[in-house]
Amino acid sequence: MPLLKGGIIEDDSFLDLEDGASFPEGASVIVSWDRLRQDYALLAADTGRLGVRFPVDSDPATLTPFVSGLQVIALEFAAYTDGRAYSLARVIRTQLGFTGELRATGDVLADQVAFMRQVGFDAFEIRSDYQPLDIWQRTATAMSLTYQPDFVARQGFAPAEIFNKRRYAGS
Numbered sequence: 001m002p003l004l005k006g007g008i009i010e011d012d013s014f015l016d017l018e019d020g021a022s023f024p025e026g027a028s029v030i031v032s033w034d035r036l037r038q039d040y041a042l043l044a045a046d047t048g049r050l051g052v053r054f055p056v057d058s059d060p061a062t063l064t065p066f067v068s069g070l071q072v073i074a075l076e077f078a079a080y081t082d083g084r085a086y087s088l089a090r091v092i093r094t095q096l097g098f099t100g101e102l103r104a105t106g107d108v109l110a111d112q113v114a115f116m117r118q119v120g121f122d123a124f125e126i127r128s129d130y131q132p133l134d135i136w137q138r139t140a141t142a143m144s145l146t147y148q149p150d151f152v153a154r155q156g157f158a159p160a161e162i163f164n165k166r167r168y169a170g171s
Contacts (some may be wrong), residue, residue: 001125001126001127002075002125002126003103003123003124003125003126004113004123004124004126005101005118005122005123005124006122009126012125013028014028014030014049014051014072014146015028015029015030016029016030016053016097016140017029017030017031017035018032019031019032019034019035023043023046023048024048025046025047025048026046026047026048027046027048028048028049028050028051028071029043029048029050030048030050030051030052030053030072030074031043031051031052031053032053033052033054033055033058035052036050036052036066037066039100040066040069044069049071049072050069050070050071050072051070051071051072051073051101051103052066052070052072052073052074053076053105054073054074054075054088054092055076056075056076056077056078056082056084056085056088057084057115060088060091060092060095060096063092063096064096067092067096067097067098069120070098070100071100071101072100072102072103072123073092073100073101073102073103074097074103074104074105074125075089075102075103075104075105076096076105076106077104077105077106077108078106079107079109080107080108080109080112085104086115086116086119087119088117089104089119089121090119090120091118092120093119093120094120094161101122101123102120102121102122102123103121103122103123103124103125104116104120104121104123104124104125105125108124108126108127110124112135127156149150
């Protein structure tokens, strides 16, 4: 599936590996949470990049021992109305200090991208059967100001916080 990252639509460079499947040496893989816990030593010893599909109903503290070895954490939205991944994303960024790619997967709508970026998501799995790619492309830059601090803004790609813009405009 294509991804929206940094305002650009690109191909996913990670292989989504099913439980029990062998992984190609040196490949960038995303595995289930169960597989990560079971095979972490083996997966971490490989020279490829590692990601995990972390369940939104899990305790984020259990992810702590693995954070430094992960390049991607994917959180799945079972439904676009399910807000658990928003809260989890914020915790993963602020409390666990994860600086890698935080990916939104599942029932993700282009309309929600700006809000997802505010809590730390920086990659979005695009279901082109759901919404056309051009809508996703426009969404990447549609919101130019926000009221809340934006995690991704600190990384250089996100809307400006409106209060800061107003404060500096008056000086």
